[in-house]
Amino acid sequence: MPNESSSPLLSAVSRLAEARTLTDEEFTALLETDACDEALFEAADRVRRSVYGTDVYVRGIIEFTNCCKNDCYYCGIRRSNKNASRYRLDEEEILGCCFTGWELGYRTFVLQGGEDPFFADDKICRIVSRIKHHFPECAVTLSVGEKSRASYQAYFDAGADRYLLRHETASPWLYAQLHPASMSLDNRIRCLYDLKDIGYAVGAGMMVGPPHQTTAHLVEDLRFLEKLGPHMIGIGPFLTHRDTPFAAEPNGSLSMTLRLLAVLRHAEPLPRGRAEEVRAL
Ligand code: SF4
Numbered sequence: 001m002p003n004e005s006s007s008p009l010l011s012a013v014s015r016l017a018e019a020r021t022l023t024d025e026e027f028t029a030l031l032e033t034d035a036c037d038e039a040l041f042e043a044a045d046r047v048r049r050s051v052y053g054t055d056v057y058v059r060g061i062i063e064f065t066n067c068c069k070n071d072c073y074y075c076g077i078r079r080s081n082k083n084a085s086r087y088r089l090d091e092e093e094i095l096g097c098c099f100t101g102w103e104l105g106y107r108t109f110v111l112q113g114g115e116d117p118f119f120a121d122d123k124i125c126r127i128v129s130r131i132k133h134h135f136p137e138c139a140v141t142l143s144v145g146e147k148s149r150a151s152y153q154a155y156f157d158a159g160a161d162r163y164l165l166r167h168e169t170a171s172p173w174l175y176a177q178l179h180p181a182s183m184s185l186d187n188r189i190r191c192l193y194d195l196k197d198i199g200y201a202v203g204a205g206m207m208v209g210p211p212h213q214t215t216a217h218l219v220e221d222l223r224f225l226e227k228l229g230p231h232m233i234g235i236g237p238f239l240t241h242r243d244t245p246f247a248a249e250p251n252g253s254l255s256m257t258l259r260l261l262a263v264l265r266h267a268e269p270l271p272r273g274r275a276e277e278v279r280a281l
Contacts, residue, residue: 044262060106068114076241132159170224203232209252
């Protein structure tokens with residue numbers, strides 16, 4: 001329940017809808033208390049209804065490989081996990097998923113997988129162009145990790161429309177706690193800007209509640225998203241996986257995830273630059 005001490009924060013919630021941002025101190029206070037949840041969630045819901053109504057937009061996500069050359073400490077399909085049972089779909093199976101999805105009414109197909117060298121650029125391009133050939137009115141989204149600019153350009157030229165690449169954390173220090181030294185935040189950020197520059201609709205986002213994360217790191221994420229201006233934002237709580245170095249760590253907080261979703265709904269009420277497409281998504 002709001003009390004007297006939460007009233008400055010309640011006025012911050014009111015301002016958020018107008019200004020779409022707050023000071024670092026206000027963001028921190030808002031994220032660290034449940035006193036304003038009701039007002040924050042109601043305000044976010046009003047923004048949502050004014051833009052999207054109550055429609056739910058569905059995406060056909062095809063998890064086509066769980067093989068990955070990377071070793072992110074939080075991930076159940078990291079290459080060091082010898083207990084994971086690995087699979088790859090072949091091209092015909094992927095196309096088959098799209099035909100089934102089309103029949104079910106899906107109009108966006110998301111090809112998502114680990115960073116799997118088996119799916120070299122020519123394979124990805126061929127799959128994308130085959131999907132576009134059969135379903136020219138559908139959007140194709142890729143979520144296959146960090147690549148060179150030339151690779152991203154090739155996928156785009158083959159017909160890919162959107163790309164999902166969560167930055168996971170905008171803090172170099174926290175990034176280094178969550179990833180091996182072979183991976184770098186600088187490269188992840190380079191990828192995101194390349195994707196935007198090429199013309200993709202780009203999705204970024206962060207994990208909520210991984211080991212070592214503080215509220216200050218989350219505020220850093222909010223500032224990074226303001227600066228990057230992605231077209232889509234995906235966030236989710238850290239979930240413990242038994243076969244990772246973080247097996248003994250607690251899951252990320254649901255309430256913190258919900259507060260961040262509400263803040264981000266205010267900050268980015270529309271897909272960037274594509275307001276006119278909202279109804280068509
Ligand atoms: S790159 Fe993605 S799939 Fe691969 S280990 Fe990291 S989080 Fe997992």
